[in-house]
Amino acid sequence: MGETKIVKTSCAVCGACCEIDAYVEDGKLVSVEGAKNTPMQEGGMCAKGVAAAQFEYNPERILYPMKRIGEKGEGKFARISWDEAYDMIAENLLKVRREYGPEATVFYVGYPKWFRPAMLRFANLYGSPNFCTESSTCFQAAALAWKSIYGNRICGPDLNNTKTLLIWSSNLYHSKTTTSGSYQALKKRGVKIIDVDPRHTVTAHDADLHLQLIPGTDGALALSMAQVIIEEDLYDHDFVENYVFGFEEYREYVQKFPPEKAEKITGVPADKIRRAARLYAGNGPASLMFSASPIVHHINGVQNYRAVFSLIALTGNYDVEGGNRTQPGPFSPANEFGKVKRYDGKEAIGQKDFPAWFDLPCQEAQCTRLADYILEEDPYPIKAVFSAGMNHRMWPKPGHLLEALKKLDFYVNTDMFWSDASTVADLVLPACTSYEREEVQTKPGGRFFFSNRVVEPLGEAKNDIEIIMEVMKRMGLEDEVLAKGYDAYMQYILEPSGLTLEELKAHPEGMKGKNLYPPAVKTYEREPFHTPSGKVEIRSLVLERYKDTHGYSGLPVYQDFWEIAGVDQKQYPLILNTGSRKPQFFHSRVYRMPWLAGIEAEPMVEIHPEDGKKYGIEDGAKVRVVSPAGEMTGAAAYHVGGKPGVVYIYHGSPHGDANELIGKDYLDPISGFPGFKSYFCRMERV
């Protein structure tokens, strides 16, 4: 056995970029541990990250550029050189631009965030407004809801100073493992915790008050809390009078949601709604922990989150110590976004359908309906997709997207692994894992970190940014920053920190840099809110622009999703909630890793025992789930944490994908987000 080296690097199995000590023997990654003496990490890491060697040396890794040699979708590929691959991309993308215009090429990035700005720079120079990402189903709708009220500055909870924490749909122990330590610290400090979640999770277990609502009824619950806060005069008069636009209409609207009525909609007892409202408004400073997806994965999601976010202004907890506060924001490659804007000289895809998305500043186009846009040539022909990390399983009716991708003149995908979305490509390129590339990162508290390369890239895998740089070069596109090479780009990203790449490399434990975001409170006293009225818009003037054309309301109105969908409740009596995170899964990435995938041999259909009895389905039985859009089979798993009437399934499994069940047109009309978490189904014993 050779010598063991420990190399400081980071994990990118998910996007949290945990700092890692990698153990390397004879140039091979043998194991990993969480970095020690590092804030947040404290030597720990999660189950997904621990399986690093199965990630790195997975037999499904793509090792070489591969060109399609059979029919589209047939899955026949042959190895080619990088040189040939670059020329093929340059030639095809230039041809599409020549023949159909730059908007005919869509630039797409899946979950990975670290190279997005480079991709955006590429799209911009090419001249396409169609830079899109997986965020067409992730955080962007929550951001949209926020910006429609408070403008551009998104404020997270000030956990260090808060007295009451209102967690609205987050299960830290499963989806934000890195923050679960600070959650435990809050408990010890005596902070009161209210958790709003349809399931009794480990996070809910620690809360003082758990509001176990029916999924997708969050708006009604928040409006009801507002009704109590206003009726009992617990709101912040000063803040409301000086800074809130639309309060009178809102006050009138919330009268429709007294707790007794909200109880019928949400399933949360009226008494608990009152207690939560009094605690949040009365035991301040109080902060709201919001999350990326569960509230906005509904067809009434944006308005529901607007109702929730309005509570911050109502109680005067906006941008104060212990409330929701301008955060010392993370500065990372993904934040190079601050400097580079999406090219918007042409209509982007999604712009006609979801105009508010584009009015509330957003660096990307809305691509949930990408498959339709390709198939229907609407708003114009789309002929090429240049993508990195395309995973069709993440979208409703995944087969529909696959069909559309097949229709393209040219589709190239870069990934670390062979995915089904690559089998329909014309060209597939091998990406490096985080263990094979270098990266500069920012950590909380103004720390900067250089993530080392630990092992040589397998086969001919390359860093995504270097791939983008070379393609641009072959196309004659010279971006002022990217043209100078990867090291210069890292230095450029690092610049605001005051550190140089060389000194950061020399400090593998990380370094403190310039404090880019000195703590501030009540920023609104010095500059107006970035909204049309300059105030907090509980009544959104941006949304009202589209009242006649799209039916948007300026107020955070609540609409029942059964009613909007018009689905026959007798045929589909159950609510289908897909994708609530599990600690061992990360979308479709880890189904190929035996340690993790082995925990569940087949997709689990989690149901309440009462529903099991009602529909004659025993624990462990094979069950077919049927929705208006499709069906899948899995193993029934009794789970008392949820409420009767709701079925929970994780998404993305190649052995039965819950997204086959979700209707492709079942979308929030404001954000375009699919209703992943309140669709409809019935169950049948197989």
Ligand SMILES: Nc1nc2c(c(=O)[nH]1)N[C@H]1C(S)=C(S)[C@@H](COP(=O)(O)OP(=O)(O)OC[C@H]3O[C@@H](n4cnc5c(=O)[nH]c(N)nc54)[C@H](O)[C@@H]3O)O[C@H]1N2
């Ligand atoms: N039913 C249901 N569907 C959902 C959700 C849900 O809750 N329920 N959640 C939605 C949400 S919030 C999200 S964020 C999306 C996630 O959806 P996706 O982004 O599609 O998910 P992933 O499978 O994580 O990643 C996509 C691909 O990127 C590849 N990849 C990872 N890192 C890199 C890299 O550095 N370079 C390159 N080139 N490729 C890389 C992965 O191998 C994978 O094939 O799913 C959405 N879909």
Ligand SMILES: Nc1nc2c(c(=O)[nH]1)N[C@H]1C(S)=C(S)[C@@H](COP(=O)(O)OP(=O)(O)OC[C@H]3O[C@@H](n4cnc5c(=O)[nH]c(N)nc54)[C@H](O)[C@@H]3O)O[C@H]1N2
């Ligand atoms: N292990 C793991 N961690 C992940 C991911 C992963 O795939 N695996 N994905 C990452 C990504 S892309 C994202 S977007 C985040 C998401 O992270 P979170 O936002 O924390 O997402 P979830 O775990 O999906 O949901 C959190 C809780 O919301 C509840 N919930 C479901 N529906 C509703 C609803 O209608 N209303 C309310 N109030 N609550 C609801 C669920 O029961 C769950 O306990 O997680 C990230 N972290």
Ligand code: SF4
């Ligand atoms: S949370 Fe887990 S998978 Fe994500 S970066 Fe950290 S160790 Fe890796």
Ligand SMILES: [Mo]
């Ligand atoms: Mo997400």
